[in-house]
Amino acid sequence: MQSDIIKQARIEIQRKSALNAEKKKRKDKIVRLFFFFITCICSLIIVIVAGFIIIKGLTPFFKIYTENGHTGSMSFSYFFTGLQFNHGYDQETGTFMYGVGFLVVNTLYINLISYIISIPTSILTSLFIARIAPKPLKKIISTGVDLLASIPSVIFGMFGLGVIVPLVRSIGRAMGLAGTSGISLLAGAIILALMSMPTMISVMVTSLNAIDESQIKASLALGASKTQTNFKIALKNAKSGIFAGIILGIGRALGEATAVTMVTGSPIYGITANPFDPTVTLTTQMLLAIGEATPNSLNYDARFSAGLVLLVIIILINFLLNNIKDIVCSIDRKPSKAIIFLKQLFTNFRNPCYDLKKLK
Amino acid sequence: MEINSTQLEENKEEVVFKIKDLNLFYSNKQALKNINMNIYKNKVTALIGPSGCGKSTFLRCLNRMNDLNDECKITGLIEYEGQDIKDMNTILLRTKVGMVFQQPNPFPMSIYDNIAYGPRCQGLKNRATLDEIVVTSLKEAALYDEVKDRLRKSSLSLSGGQQQRLCIARCLALGPDCILMDEPTSALDPIATSKVEELIAELKENYTIIIVTHNMQQATRVSDYTAFFMLGDLIEFNKTEEFFSHPKEKKSYDYITGRFS
């Protein structure tokens, strides 16, 4: 059946294969190494970013700067307790006073208000999309959420300035706050909520769609109404997904800069509790008047300190929420060692005789 | 594990694969236990046994496809034409020992490119030769008449049986000595199956074929030798006629007579 040409060709193939096999193996190794190298470079970005933020963020405490005829480094105590980002030079201690601590309070406060808006809205919306809505509505709203997610933050900021700010102003005026301009903490919180909601909703909807249908049927079979099932069983089953969504949304809200800066104004100092007052947060302070700060000046480097604080806050909150998620979601599972330890700690705290009893 | 050594010595056949004390472990589970057997040139050897008995795993050892699995550890010796395959280059080994998989898996390219893939990978660029190889391989796989006027069409437009024969043709294009088939007909309908079986009978003249099958009738139809695996053990290895007419082991007898499957 085989013609001579084919026999020749096949012998040729086998010969070439034998000839090149070793070379190919070597090439494979090189290519693999190359891809590994690139992957290492990509993953090193996180090290570079974290390294620069940490080093540059800590530099102002140690380096001696000369500005406006004064020399000194950044004051450590004012950094945490001060109420103004740039408070000038302190003759007594010979340090520059840059405050960041109050920015942390403002950041957490504005975020808290935004979560009060965004978390319930996201949970109910995702429940609606995943379980309650009739099909056409479901499609419309989930497309809307997708679109909202793809809107750049600077457009949110513009929308905030053009629509939310006047809205807040009129609410404020109606409440008797004549001086409010609408550029305020509340407007910032609303914008933050709008921006973090799509992230939350999409994660929550995914987890609500993935829940075990048999649980739902069991609940319905036990005589619970459809709504009761949706609110009790579905939400309970998707708990870990809902938490994951909240964590992602909070991450986005904490790091948001441009949109918030546009609607919260730029007061120079202070902590404000009134939602109708302008406020300044970590991210907005980093962005404010960046054009006037020259690189390697203290004003510029202090922004790295603020960035470092922001990163630490994000990591801490992530860590905290993940632990809470583990605790809340592990009702059936065995508690982790850390939780057992904590529980023991608290029991010991409440009952000093605990150890003694154990000893006996 | 005892093999009737006198029986095998009588065979004057040329040995292609010689397997000695082969053990295979998946992380902590032993999937193959002390396998000893020979595979003879230009014969069809069928590997049968209940599912999960290690027959496919054994087949994948022969062209070192198990290397791709990190958790897989192999001890023992497999010789291919007198050479330990552990020392062989896998690329070279796999050009000599082709493989056909359970599910037809043509590349999402044209029929022509599918068959030319192997030769091209070995650096064959001459168009005329490639054309010749494609046509001959398709003829050998008894597919040429069905596809000759649509060689440039996507291979995914073929039916399941045609796709599987395309995969066989793709494998033949390299001019291997030996073809491993891992349940090649399990995803096919009866008509396609009979076509593939006919093909195997034809290919026997030029190639050594090792075929895994869960279908005992198929083993009797196509194979010269049969190896019966169970739970990682090679229970019995013998000529197909003798295996099915006078099984030496009780387990083989039970399996053939359908006591368990």
Add this chain to the structure above:
Amino acid sequence: MTLKSLNNEAIFEKKKRFRERVKDFFSVTSTYIFSSFTLIALIAIIVFIFSRGYSTLSWDFITGDYNPTTYVIRTDTESDADRLDNTFDYTPREGEYFSSLWGIGFMDEENNVGEKIVIISYVDPNANINNIVDADNNPFTIEAGTTVNSALLYNDEGRVSIRIDKGAQEVAKRFDECPYILQMSLTTGGDGIRGSFISTLYMIGITMVIALPLGISAAIYLGVYAKENKITKMLRNMIDMISGIPSIIFGLVGGIIFLPIVGGNGNLISGSLTMAFMILPLIIKTTQESIKTIPKSLSDASLALGASQTQTTFKVILPNSLPGILTSALLGISRVIGESAALIYTSGVAILDTVSPTQGSATLAVHIWSLMSGETQNYEASCAISIIILIIILVLSIIIKLISFITERKKRRRG
């Protein structure tokens, strides 16, 4: 008695049912209300942007310069053509004031920043303005739509200075009185976004050239080569962590790394490098997902045919993950288009008309930031840019949906 208690129980049961039903109704209604909240927000944003920006959006806006061109013109006294012995007839529209001596109509208007200006709204085709020259003594033709900044006229009695802030009526009246122009400043164009548009394109191009090869290589390593061990897990976690870093931090770090290299307030290259860092995890993740969906049997088949791993990667895996790569690129592009915080630090906020990669200039999103963060806000131009950005992003996401739809259909056909 038993009957009564049974009856009571039935009533109680009925009440309970009713209460439950009311509760259910309120629960369901609350989800309706809250989910409409999202929709309302979206609609509000779109309506706001379109209503404010639609009138500004035009081809001239997209292709025009941002910086307006200013001309200084005067009557050429050396030419001896007899001047202005005729008058022009024109019925002015409402709000328009016509100078019959010059044949030019003036109109009051507000610019995008909200200042009152006077524009030339009509020029008679036969208006005798040929004697007017610009600063270089070249003949100048006045066109409708230019803004009058200032004008100093004269007649036989002497000079007449025109107060622009008094409005178009006053301007037209004074023009009728004076047959000669001593000095007049006109402004045309401006507010266009061509420069920002081009820098956005540059930014996308350079970012993709850097990020795609790196991202695809990393995705191939993680999806094809990497063994499941601690190092792989660590690499994967590190790449995941990148996506959790806020863009403003990327801006700070990008600034401190790249600005000393490129100098000044950064340029498009330093901005693109920063953006490439930012979108890498996105590209790696999306590409890796698509590599994961390639059936293992394909790469097995290729290896069983004696192809080397490299050949398998480039001939089987890469072509089959092309839809994923394309999707990741499009996602990356929409990210670049929308980014502002990181670019404010790394490529500057200056809006330029002639753009080169070695200069720092604003992209479309940063252009909006520049327009909005000043003393006065230019909503019209910002909204018009927003419309453009939204349309681009919408088109990109439709393409992404189309790609996934086509690949799904192919997969279904194959399966």
